[in-house]
Amino acid sequence: MEENKQVTDTSVGVIAYLTLIGFIIALILNNDKKDEVKSFGAFHLRQSIGLMISGLILMIGLVILTVILTLISPTLAITLSGILYPVIYLGMLALLIIGIINAANGTKKELPVVGPFITKTFGKAFE
Numbered sequence: 001m002e003e004n005k006q007v008t009d010t011s012v013g014v015i016a017y018l019t020l021i022g023f024i025i026a027l028i029l030n031n032d033k034k035d036e037v038k039s040f041g042a043f044h045l046r047q048s049i050g051l052m053i054s055g056l057i058l059m060i061g062l063v064i065l066t067v068i069l070t071l072i073s074p075t076l077a078i079t080l081s082g083i084l085y086p087v088i089y090l091g092m093l094a095l096l097i098i099g100i101i102n103a104a105n106g107t108k109k110e111l112p113v114v115g116p117f118i119t120k121t122f123g124k125a126f127e
Helices: 011-016 019-031 036-071 075-106 116-120
Strands: none
Touching: 011 019, 011 036, 011 075, 019 036, 036 075, 036 116
16 A cells, blocks of 8 residues: 655546546546556556445345345335434445545545545556
């Protein structure tokens, strides 16, 4: 994990976190970059796609849990999903903001909690 490495062009890193369309635009923009600037963009592209996939997996898991709990106890399902959905959404939003701040500051810093797993999973993708 590299931290606090300054890179001059932060646009690709920031754009990567802004929706799936932003990710695709950042991917195209990063294709023309060279050396350390390309490496910086690729790092944030990996963190961004990993965050999107993590959020999708969490939401699918929560839907499955809600369906199972509904079969057991509808009241319990409503109560738990009413608590868990906002917590997960706020957690993902917090990670998204952290990623944008890291990219805007020009640092290659992994996201908390999911960052090391993302780095291990995606390796050198997008470089």
